[in-house]
Amino acid sequence: MTIIEETSSVPTPRSGDSDTTPLLEVRDLHVEFHTRDGVAKAVNGVNYSVSSGETLAVLGESGSGKSVTAQAIMGILDMPPGSIPQGQILYRGQDMLTMSYEERRKIRGRKIAMIFQDALSSLNPVLSVGYQLGEMYRVHEGLSRKAAKAKAIELMERVNIPAAKARVNDYPHQFSGGMRQRIMIAMALALEPDLIIADEPTTALDVTVQAQVMDLLADLQREFNMGLILITHDLGVVADVADKIAVMYAGRIVETAPVHELYKRPAHPYTRGLLDSIPRLDQKGQELYAIKGLPPNLLKIPAGCAFNPRCPKAQDICRTDVPVLDPVTEQDGTELPGRGSACHFWKETIHG
């Protein structure tokens, strides 16, 4: 009996599961931080899912809860002060929040890996990159120091670091910014995980290097058929690589859409504001649009729709009722798959 139960819980091979259960599903996730000034509600009921080979871009301002959601998935939130009062994070159908520390640890790095924003501070300054890359193999696969180093060189070659063999014993500060980010990517990629979470992987880089790094990430994702959650506030980066987008505001998803649909016809005033604030060549010389005001204080999120104080279209209902993420349809009622908007007036926004 027990044997049968055990086999059923073994993850199915990567190719066979794409249609039924998504790789990762976040359900109604809430994250709070208990601070001296009160409870900061960083994430307030986020739902999203990623399948193998799919790229989900999570978009939002600083403090919108996109990184906190990612950290909750990885299990690297500082708890306390953080806590997860409610919600589920399902990895291949299993809730990671109910797993033991050891079970989660074995998923981290091996099944779900993360790429951090600032590679210089995210890599350990006193350990060589070869050591830090090899550590993945030594800890998760029990390889010897020497074998791990050989693997590390291979990895560095795979992410196109020139003279990998000569540089394997160098330290993070001896690499350029782009190379360092490649090392971060290599580290995440080491054990060929099912899912990679990239938290603003290109923010600290200059534009040409940004493109290289994003291309590399996209290539590798395709090669290994990994799921990718791309956290960013850069709309330009998203357009090229993402399949679908979730826009976050004040710890909630305010709009979801397939990538090109979102650019064409945003269904939430916040998304519209974001798109309007991209500098455009054909509007050279005109004043650039900016969303007025500041992101809300997470200690006291405005009643109703959190965006209402900054929204140009806010009505009375927006100040009292929290809008739910409704499916978005065409004017004639035909469904638009994957689209949703948490705005009382999404119809006017998309069709008006």
Add this chain to the structure above:
Amino acid sequence: MGRYVARRLLQMIPVFIGTTLIIFLMVHILPGDPIRAMWGDKAADPAQVAALRADFGLDQPLWKQYVDYMWGLLQGDFGKTFGGREVADEMSEAFPVTLRLTMVALIIEIIIGIGLGAWAGLKAGKAVDTGVLIFTLVVISIPVFVLGYLARFVLADELGWVAPNVQDSTDYAQLFLPGFVLAMLSMAYVARLTRTTFAENLRADYMRTAMAKGLPRRRIVGVHLLRNSLIPVVTFLGTDVGGFIGGAVITEGIFNVQGVGNLLFKALQGREGSTIVGVVTVFVLIILLINLVVDLLYAVLDPRIRYA
């Protein structure tokens, strides 16, 4: 690297000359006549005094005395005490004793200091942390001689657990209590320093990365956190060794350890110029060398530091 070491070694020469000169002058500025003092209250024969003075070269002008002393030093001659013993012999008896005491103190400091600090740092803000902070504050506030006499009185005289005086300085069991007293103050500082760096580095980005890599907690703390946190601590420990050797005067006095501190104290009482200058000269050399070693070690621990 080689150039750096060479430069540092060359820099030691002026420091060495300067410190010896200052000590030399200070000893001679002290009031009183050490030769005359040999007779105590009795009347001295001026001819005898003059003869002795000539014997030790004290009739020469001060600059000549210094040059003679330095010339002797270059040839490995530290001079003689007024009792006629070679200063070099006295020092070679006393220094190993103090070095052993220093070793004991250093080991105690490392184990207890870093251990307490790491424990408190990992539990920053909890009861353990507060406890360690209060404990170290108490230790820092109590002068060494109070602590030393108290330890001797309670542990040796009252409870009889250890011998009050160190009879045999090669017996590390006997050196434990004096070593502990000697280490106490530095240990408290090391604990506080370790606690701060641990608590600070615990929040570093690379710690989050180590966590996200799925490393076991033992490895995250033992490799990633420890390597980074020990950099300032090792620097502190290094400079402390010099402090131990020099600072052993009080502790050696309390526990009657026949080390350098004792030698120096007696030499000061007897106005033994050559012994004082000799001992301090060796102190200076040791501290200069330790500083160099610490600076080099710093580069080993932190690859971001390069010497040119």
